Amino acid sequence: EIVLTQSPGTLSLTPGERATLTCRANQSVSGNYLGWYQQRPGQAPRLLIYGAFTRATGIPDRFSGSGSGKDFTLTISRLEAEDFALYYCQQYGSSLTFGGGTKVEIK
């Protein structure tokens, strides 16, 4: 099973700052089949990125995904108030697994 480890567990930043979230797999993710989701409290997850770098429909361009193989990154270029939330990575190249999440909180 592919295990995804997200870091850091919590990221404390202020609005306008850049956020860099990391997702590391214990083995290479086939086809770079890696997605990122945002989850606000009390809401369902929302797809941000799939295929490691393709933004989902309606996702602002301040969100970007990068990486390949075992190491992937979600970058939020300038944090807005609604971006403070929980973020999960997910791989779907070999079965399906999710990372443990990174919480982006207001500093």
Place this chain on the structure above:
Amino acid sequence: QVQLVQSGGEVKKPGASVKVSCKTSGYLFTAYGIMWLRQAHGQGLEWMGWISGYNGKTHYAQSLQDRVTVTSDSSTSTVFMELTSLTSNDTAVYYCARAPGGGPYNWYDAWGQGTLVTVSS
């Protein structure tokens, strides 16, 4: 617009079964699959089972395959997830999510609002 609307919260006793529905609209039902996932309070996401909107083919997580059944009614574009032999460990929010493509392992681009299932004696 694409919508997935789930049935309401449930409270069940240990040993009982629960059936949660997910009514879809705004897209061609047969062109997508539906995945069921769950999230215990404060925990991460766990996938449970998937069904093809095209031919009703299913695929289940090994850890749950003896207890979970996913079915669909294409006439109403509704998908159902039944979980049997409930224990307190099954207390969670259950989500349905739309899966592009023809297989279970995918990204999920639209989600239901979630259904809280509480298992308590």
